[in-house]
Structure formats: structure tokens, C-alpha cells
Amino acid sequence: MVLVSAVRDYINRMLQDISGMKVLILDSHTVSVVSVGYSQSELLQKEVFLVELVDSISKSKESMSHLKAVYFLRPTSENIQHLRRQLASPRFGEYHLFFSNILKDTQIHNLADSDEQEVVQQIQEFYVDFVAIDPYHFTLNMPSNHIYMLPAVVDTSNLPHFCDRVVDGIASIFLSLKRRPIIRYQRTSDIAKRIAQETARLMYQQESGLFDFRRMEVSPLLLVIDRRDDPVAPLLNQWTYQAMVHELIGIQDNKVDLRNIGKLPKDQQEVVLSSEQDAFFKANMYENFGDIGMNIKRLVDEFQQISKSNQSIQTIEDMAKFVDNYPDYRKMHGNVSKHVTLVTEMSKIVEERKLMLVSQTEQELACNGGQVAAFEAVKNILNNESVSDIDRLRLVMLYALRYEKESPVQLMQLFNKLASRSAKYKPGLVQFVLKQAGVDKRTGDFFGNRDLLNIARNMARGLKGVENVYTQHQPLLFQTMESISKGRLRDVDYPYVGNHFQQGRPQEVVIFIVGGTTYEESRSVALQNARNSGIRFILGGSVVLNSKRFLKDLEEAQRMARSSTVVV
The missing domain is CATH 1.25.40 (Serine Threonine Protein Phosphatase 5, Tetratricopeptide repeat)
Incomplete structure (x- = not known):
């Protein structure tokens, strides 16, 4: 439980040492970080009675001096300005400021200057500038993801911002893991090279003291690669549970929006799919679609027996009717109802299309x-x-x-x-x-x-046959991990940054895909880690793709390229 544990540990430390009633104030990024790592009931247990966004809290003038304000923000200039205005006329009794990445000295001085009433109790850096959607899979949720496809001559303004955000996210991963890696990148990608070089500059020069962790026998590896090296993975239909839900319905921060699929109870219009909070999902997230249906049927059969019902269940529609007819059952076992709803909806889409x-x-x-x-x-x-x-x-x-x-x-x-x-x-x-x-x-x-x-x-493979014709494909990432495991990742294709070379096989590898990951790839990582080969892989990317998002990024990049005089 590497990444999820790191996030939960930071949130625990943030909240448990501040006694009394609290308001948790977040920005558009940290709200995803917290919602994925922590449930609402857990926040209540930590005496968090209100959660607000930093830009909306600025609009309210109501005094809440009985509450202690816990801010958890990215250290952006915009957030610092919000904080300075709020500290100038404080509404809360105490202010505890936590930032998801490295603060600049000037930002700290600006905050100190604004705290004329001395309400700030602490300022700390908690390195969670990423969303840990699974134990070995993280995303940066970058909205303008298409920018990675554009050369600097087409978009000179947004590309540096894009690269800076990626470097910040990668840096926070290694700060949270307390590691400084050797860095390699995909030779054919200019943006992968740029991000790798800027990350190395940050870790080995600008903030070398911050990354001066205890040396390991073999340093961890950071490999920066480009989505365009494998455009096939985000274009394929998926037939394993987590990947299929994202492809056909969509997952955002481990939540699935079901409001558009028909009349559902209010508590089922948005459901959580988290391997940390849902034992059935954890056991089945990488299983084939056909097996999922059978596993859900077995689960429903067990609960049906408990409720002493003799109703015969033969089809997915029967399961859906069974759940609808038992409000008490649905209340006790909403988890089962959630999975029945998802499988039913996906079955419809598969048939219609x-x-x-x-x-x-x-x-x-x-x-x-x-x-x-x-x-x-x-x-x-x-x-x-x-x-x-x-x-x-x-x-x-x-x-x-x-x-x-x-x-x-x-x-x-x-x-x-x-x-x-x-x-x-x-x-x-x-x-x-x-x-x-x-x-x-x-x-x-x-x-x-x-x-x-x-x-x-x-x-x-063709001679032996394939167990499931719909899941033959293995992403290029699988081959890359195999090459790393066997010490065969070619220097000419994936050069090192600077004079830092690797002697021996790394035990920890973070692979970052500029342009986004897929759930098919995160499955490959989880299966590789389950082999206990002595190497632990972590996968991250700028977004989590399905075919719809990948095509949208292509269209947006094509539009921007056409509007430029440069031929791309």
C-alpha cells in the first residue's frame, strides 16, 4: 500500500494533532487528493465538520472563530494570494497551513507579512502533489493534457507550465517516498527529455539538500516516457473490470457518475470504486468481464440465502430486480447493488454498440x-x-x-x-x-x-491459442518493465540524465507517462508487482486516459496545430 499509505499518513498527521472542531480548506487539486485517500466518515472522526474550497471561502464574511482552519493547498501564486487576503481579515480562531509541495522563501515571507493578527499556528510542507488512485498508480489530473503533443514553437506559453506541473508532481512522489532517483527518459520524445532534465536539475541542484536521503545500494529509477510511444493502449476497448468501467462509463478520482443512466436511488447516482474501501472491487478489479458477472451472482446468491429468499436468479436483469425489491438488503449491502448496476449498464452498452x-x-x-x-x-x-x-x-x-x-x-x-x-x-x-x-x-x-x-x-502465442480473445493485448509498458527487470533497457533508447548512471538492477522504479496512463497499464504494474520479482514498480501520468479522452486530446492538439502557422 505504498502511495495510498503515504497520502493517508500525511492527512492523519495534518488532522490528528489539531484538537477541536475544524474546517478543512482545499483547492481544486487537493480536494481530489483528500477525497481519494480519505472518506467523509473518517474526516468526521477527526472532528472535521466543514470542507470548503479556498476560492469560495474568500466570498464569505461570516465569522467562525470557534473553528480551527486547516488549509491544505498547492503552493501556487493564486493560492498564496487567496491566503494573504484571508489572513488580512481572519474568520477562524486558528490557521494551520499545509502545502502539497515545496514552498519558496518569498511565499513564506509574504504569508508572514499578511499574518498581522498572528493567527497562523504552523506552516508545513506535506508532499502529496499527486492523486493516489491505487497503491501503485497515481495521476496529476492535468486539464490541458493535449499540450504534450505540441512543440514549443506552437504553444510557447503553456508548455513550460505543463512541464513545471509534471516536475512538481514527480518531485512530490520521491519526497513522500524519501528517495532520490537515477533518471532516464525516452530518447525520441523532446518533452520527456525536457521533464527528465528539469527534474534532475531540481533534485540534484536547486533542492539537493531536500533530496539528500540515505543512500541505497542501488538507487531507485525514474523513467519518463511519452504516451505517443504506445497510442494503441488508450484506443482499445477494455474487458477487465476497472478498465472497462473507465472506458464505457468513466472514473474520476475513484468515483463513477451514474446520473445519466436512468432512475437510480440518490445514494447510487455517484458511487465509489476504491480498492481501499471496497473488498469486492479489490478482489475483482483486474478480472475479466465474464468472471465479474459470475462473481456478482455468487455474492447475490449468498445474500439471497441469508434473507431467506427463494427467488431464482438466472440473469443480470434478475439480479437488478432482486436488489430493487429489497430496500433493507440494499441498505445493508449497497456495495452489491453498486456492482450489479455497473455490470448491468455496461452489458447494455456492449450490446448497443x-x-x-x-x-x-x-x-x-x-x-x-x-x-x-x-x-x-x-x-x-x-x-x-x-x-x-x-x-x-x-x-x-x-x-x-x-x-x-x-x-x-x-x-x-x-x-x-x-x-x-x-x-x-x-x-x-x-x-x-x-x-x-x-x-x-x-x-x-x-x-x-x-x-x-x-x-x-x-x-x-498464436499456435497455443489465447484463453480470452478480447484480452490478448499487452501494453508496451509490459515489455518495458520486463526489460528493466532483466537489466536490458537499452541506453541508446532510454539515455540517462547527466553523469548519474545505474550499477545493478533497481529495486524501486517509478515510470511516468507524459500524456497519461491507462487502467490496462496499471493492471500490468499490479500483476508485475504481485510476482515478487524483487522490483517494485509505481506508475504515474498526467491524466488517466480512456479512448474518449485520448481522442479529445488529439482533436484539441490538432486544432491548436492548425491555428498555428507551424506545420506539425
Whole structure:
């Protein structure tokens, strides 16, 4: 429980030493940090009776001198200004200030100058400038994620801000873990190189004293890579529970918004999916969709027996009716009701969008050869009236990424077909993803076309057969972790920053993906860690992607590139 434990430890320390009634004041980022790491009932146990956002608290003039204010904020100039105004006319009896990252000396002096009534009791840095969504998976929740696709000449104003935010997030990870890493980056990515170099400058020069932790026999490794090296992972449909919920419905800070799927009880319109708070989810988050249905049925059967009901449950619809008919059961076992609702809704979406048909072709494109058969399969799906625009687009993108060099004529036919069938999505977006993440731009070989060992593996896998045709795909990250574990990560592809080299195999590795992670990749990390190979991997990224978010980022980057005079 590495990251989640670190976050909870900081929040515990923040709240438990301040006795009495408290108001917790957060910003738009730290509210995610706290909500993922701590439940509302736990906050109440710590005598937190009010939670407010720092910008909204500024608008109120009501005195609450009986409350102690606990601020937990990112150390941004905007937040410092909010604090200075609030300290100038304090509403609370005491002020306890905690920041999620390194404060500048000037910021501390400015706060001290504003505290004329001496209400500030303490100022501390608690290094949680990231959202720990799972024990080995974190995100920075960056809203303008598409910026990583744009060269500095297109967007000179936002790119430095983007890089600074990533460096801050990575720094806080290593400060919370009390480690200073050796840093490597993906050679083909300018932004990965820039972030790696700026992170090294912060850790080894600007704040070297802060990162001067006890030396380990082999230093931890930070590897900074670019999402565009594996554009396939965020384009695929998913068939394991956590990844599938995010792909089909969406997960934000471990919460799922269900308000748009029909009439649900108020307490079920937003549900929590957390491996820390939900034992069933923890046991099933990486399981295949078919197994999830059976596991939920077994759980419902057990509770049905407890409630002495003889109702026969044969289908998912039967399970949903059973839960609805037992208010007491729902109250006691709302967790079961939540999972029944999620599986029922996802089953509807799979049927409506013909995703089993679509996904089978996706997996063939991602994992197997055969350009002629692939072209026919994609063409047939484009002609299928039941297939949605977004699924047509994803299939053509996957085909283009796989066969861009082999079949330009057929690719142009698919572009034209896509344009005629899907007015919302123009083929220019497919060409843009090739410019961003085509074969000439990538370091890795996730299709296994260039490396003889990968070709042999693919042939062997094809001969042996695959247990589940819908989950054949392994993200490129899996190969990267294997290379690190075996000491085979090539220096020429992933150079070191500066003169800091690694002797021996690292025991701790943080992989940061600029542009975002996927839940399929976080599953690979969890499974790798479960092997007890002697290496612990942590995965982080600027956001957590599904295909909808990845396509949105592509569209926004394409729009900005077109509005510039620079050809991207």
C-alpha cells in the first residue's frame, strides 16, 4: 500500500494533532487528493465538520472563530494570494497551513507579512502533489493534457507550465517516498527529455539538500516516457473490470457518475470504486468481464440465502430486480447493488454498440498479423449501421498505426469510407495521430514487427491459442518493465540524465507517462508487482486516459496545430 499509505499518513498527521472542531480548506487539486485517500466518515472522526474550497471561502464574511482552519493547498501564486487576503481579515480562531509541495522563501515571507493578527499556528510542507488512485498508480489530473503533443514553437506559453506541473508532481512522489532517483527518459520524445532534465536539475541542484536521503545500494529509477510511444493502449476497448468501467462509463478520482443512466436511488447516482474501501472491487478489479458477472451472482446468491429468499436468479436483469425489491438488503449491502448496476449498464452498452464484434477486430489489429484480412474486417465494420462513430474512428486509427507503411492505398480507402459514414469525425484526425505517433516517431515495438524475438513470441502465442480473445493485448509498458527487470533497457533508447548512471538492477522504479496512463497499464504494474520479482514498480501520468479522452486530446492538439502557422 505504498502511495495510498503515504497520502493517508500525511492527512492523519495534518488532522490528528489539531484538537477541536475544524474546517478543512482545499483547492481544486487537493480536494481530489483528500477525497481519494480519505472518506467523509473518517474526516468526521477527526472532528472535521466543514470542507470548503479556498476560492469560495474568500466570498464569505461570516465569522467562525470557534473553528480551527486547516488549509491544505498547492503552493501556487493564486493560492498564496487567496491566503494573504484571508489572513488580512481572519474568520477562524486558528490557521494551520499545509502545502502539497515545496514552498519558496518569498511565499513564506509574504504569508508572514499578511499574518498581522498572528493567527497562523504552523506552516508545513506535506508532499502529496499527486492523486493516489491505487497503491501503485497515481495521476496529476492535468486539464490541458493535449499540450504534450505540441512543440514549443506552437504553444510557447503553456508548455513550460505543463512541464513545471509534471516536475512538481514527480518531485512530490520521491519526497513522500524519501528517495532520490537515477533518471532516464525516452530518447525520441523532446518533452520527456525536457521533464527528465528539469527534474534532475531540481533534485540534484536547486533542492539537493531536500533530496539528500540515505543512500541505497542501488538507487531507485525514474523513467519518463511519452504516451505517443504506445497510442494503441488508450484506443482499445477494455474487458477487465476497472478498465472497462473507465472506458464505457468513466472514473474520476475513484468515483463513477451514474446520473445519466436512468432512475437510480440518490445514494447510487455517484458511487465509489476504491480498492481501499471496497473488498469486492479489490478482489475483482483486474478480472475479466465474464468472471465479474459470475462473481456478482455468487455474492447475490449468498445474500439471497441469508434473507431467506427463494427467488431464482438466472440473469443480470434478475439480479437488478432482486436488489430493487429489497430496500433493507440494499441498505445493508449497497456495495452489491453498486456492482450489479455497473455490470448491468455496461452489458447494455456492449450490446448497443456491438462491442464484442468491434473488440475482436481491435485485438486482431493490435496483436496479430494479416493485413488483407484486417482490411476486410475493418471495412465490414465501417459498413455496420449498429457501430458507433467513435468505434469506427478507433478501428481506422488502429489499422493506420499497424499498416501505415504496408497498405497506403487501402488506408486511403478506409479514410474515404470513414468520412462518408462518420460526419462527426474527419479522417484528418487519423492522419494527425500518424504524425504524432506513427512508426517513425516510436521507440518501442509494441506490434512486434521489427524484433525477431517478438515475432517468435507472437507466433507461439498464436499456435497455443489465447484463453480470452478480447484480452490478448499487452501494453508496451509490459515489455518495458520486463526489460528493466532483466537489466536490458537499452541506453541508446532510454539515455540517462547527466553523469548519474545505474550499477545493478533497481529495486524501486517509478515510470511516468507524459500524456497519461491507462487502467490496462496499471493492471500490468499490479500483476508485475504481485510476482515478487524483487522490483517494485509505481506508475504515474498526467491524466488517466480512456479512448474518449485520448481522442479529445488529439482533436484539441490538432486544432491548436492548425491555428498555428507551424506545420506539425
